Amino acid sequence: MTEAAELGRRTAQLLDAYPPATTDRLEFLKARFDAGLAWVHYPEGLGGLGAPRSLQAAVDTELEAAGAPDNDPRRIGIGLGMAAPTILQFGTEEQKLRYLKPLWTGEEVWCQLFSEPGAGSDLAALGTRAVREGDTWVVNGQKVWTSSAHVARWAILIARTDPDAPKHRGITYFICDMTDPGVEVRPLRQITGEAEFNEVFLTDVRIPDSRRLGEVGDGWRVAQTTLNNERVAIGGMRLPREGGMIGPIAKTWRERPELRTHDLHQRLLKLWVEAEVARLTGERLRQQLVAGQPGPEGSGMKLAFARLNQEISGLEVELLGEEGLLYDDWTMRRPELVDFTGRDAGYRYLRSKGNSIEGGTTEVLLNIVAERVLGLPTEPRTDKDVAWKDLAR
16 A cells, blocks of 8 residues: 555655646646556556555645646546446456556547437347457447537447347447447537537447457446446535535625525525535545445435536526526537536526436436335336347337
8 A cells, every 4th residue: 555655755756857837738647647646546557556545635635736737527527437447447458558548638538328219218228239240349229318429539338249138138348439430429409509418320330359348248237337436426526615506506695685585595505505415425425435336325426416406506597587597608519528607597507407317317316226225125127037139119
């Protein structure tokens, strides 16, 4: 184990060798990765030092205080929060060395090819097919709700490789090059006017077997690592007090006393307390991660995140009255990230509607919490042992 003092020494050495004020941003990020200060809990040579995960915050704080650049984590959140931990757990040594560094520095953006229009919330019912031809897999199908597909170089992809097996057991997990022939990305314009989501069509896309993660047919188990980390990334992100959606409405409340009413005051107080409880619960969840892998608790955090965002944004529109009905810009854009606090109240209200769908629907997450956290009986499932090809569709 690398102790805190050793991490402090390494951080000081990095800053001395690469002064943030005079060093190119990408050069600094690469040097930080090579010094093991990207993910301190990752193995040496992969951006870490095998140190306790809890020491990462101290490194981040010291580098931030020195004016060091970050890797713009919101822009590359899928790579950081979902692809990286999956590659670390299931990837070969060659895959880890190839993908983790440019993923962390932001040189290569990742997206997630999981959801499908024909599977709905039942991800295991996916129908995208991958057929093996020697050392290559030929993939055909359609994916949907793919954030950042229009800027991504790589994608984590699950496809059906054995239609004769039950739906959870005939899936394999791949890394897909989004620049390969046969990959077509189309924008999905959302209620906000933007299109950060996309649909992706895969037509005879050839993926080398060397870009498979995990064993053939074991993709569902690999995908659970991705999904558990995704929910922690969405619902358990680190925020300061009044960070996130509660910040803008609290600011408006303080600066616009003419908008206040007793009823709005009571409702705002309730949501402020709930937002603070959720923030502190997220801190506790991250501390639990120090001891192991993310579990179903992340689903509970994601549930709270979606509900709070929708209730807070609704109250903000109501507080602003006629102003809250205005909308700043319906221009069709394809942003690289979702910026809840950089737009107006109308944008926050509309965009938050997607929070209960993306990263796992509320209904699915309620089942996960009920069964895996509360220990309630599972719902009857008659299709678990039926071959995928025999399922009604």
